[in-house]
Amino acid sequence: MSIIKLDATDSTNSFLRGLISEETVADLTAVMAKKQTNGRGQMGTVWNSEASKNLTFSVFKNLEDVQIEFPFYISIATSLALLKTLSFFSIPKLKVKWPNDILSEDKKICGILIENVIKNNKITASIIGIGLNVNQTNFKDLPKASSLRIISGRLFDLEEVAQQIISNLRYYFNLLNSGDLALLKEEYLNYLFRKNKPSTFKNAEGNLFSGFITDVSDSGNLVVLLEDAIVQEFDLKEIQLLY
Ligand code: BTN
Numbered sequence: 278m279s280i281i282k283l284d285a286t287d288s289t290n291s292f293l294r295g296l297i298s299e300e301t302v303a304d305l306t307a308v309m310a311k312k313q314t315n316g317r318g319q320m321g322t323v324w325n326s327e328a329s330k331n332l333t334f335s336v337f338k339n340l341e342d343v344q345i346e347f348p349f350y351i352s353i354a355t356s357l358a359l360l361k362t363l364s365f366f367s368i369p370k371l372k373v374k375w376p377n378d379i380l381s382e383d384k385k386i387c388g389i390l391i392e393n394v395i396k397n398n399k400i401t402a403s404i405i406g407i408g409l410n411v412n413q414t415n416f417k418d419l420p421k422a423s424s425l426r427i428i429s430g431r432l433f434d435l436e437e438v439a440q441q442i443i444s445n446l447r448y449y450f451n452l453l454n455s456g457d458l459a460l461l462k463e464e465y466l467n468y469l470f471r472k473n474k475p476s477t478f479k480n481a482e483g484n485l486f487s488g489f490i491t492d493v494s495d496s497g498n499l500v501v502l503l504e505d506a507i508v509q510e511f512d513l514k515e516i517q518l519l520y
Pocket residue numbers: 287288289290291313315316317318319320322324332333334335378387388389390406407408409
């Protein structure tokens with residue numbers, strides 16, 4: 278595995294997509310940038326990150342030989358690779374907020390943006406974009422954000438963290454390749470933020486409602502137990518978990 282290091286690019290996901298359209302890229306090749314000028318988040322949001330302080334990087338995962346029945350498991354494997362890496366660095370109280378925000382002490386420390394490459398109706402590769410707050414100490418406009426530095430008090434070597442993530446991605450994608458989805462799901466659910474706790478959600482119309490998260494479906498929907506014992510599935514556009 279190799280890491281391409283850039284001083285600046287618009288988005289490492291976009292850079293990697295450009296690269297794979299031009300040349301053959303080896304599995305688990307990563308692109309890391311000190312600064313992104315157009316960092317992208319989920320659902321069309323912007324990802325801002327202080328230059329040189331954090332990891333903004335993307336990893337190419339070749340999936341040509343993998344039968345991907347449920348694309349959500351790409352997200353599960355990636356989340357677990359991040360959680361394993363953060364445990365390795367002794368980051369406490371780790372959770373995954375559905376679908377794939379990584380929290381420590383209830384604050385977001387990492388966001389994931391997965392963009393798949395599809396050929397002939399098959400996912401042949403994933404561009405796994407990771408924004409991990411590492412050494413940044415000031416999140417003045419983002420009270421729900423934190424970093425490894427704030428949580429642990431120590432400074433981290435960005436490349437060392439990136440190498441750990443890549444080797445854990447290798448591990449969890451091998452598991453995905455072996456087809457043991459139940460094992461991946463079980464580990465993901467163990468980390469799921471607010472699972473089986475009374476929670477408040479916002480629907481697409483902006484209305485609040487309460488329920489208990491009980492599960493996540495294979496297609497990636499959040500399964501919520503509502504009043505009167507009604508169980509309902511929601512996709513990302515339909516629901517936002519508030520607390
Ligand atoms: C989110 O939580 O909204 C996902 C954020 C993902 C950010 C990373 S930073 C590296 C890669 N390049 C991008 O433009 N986005 C992802």
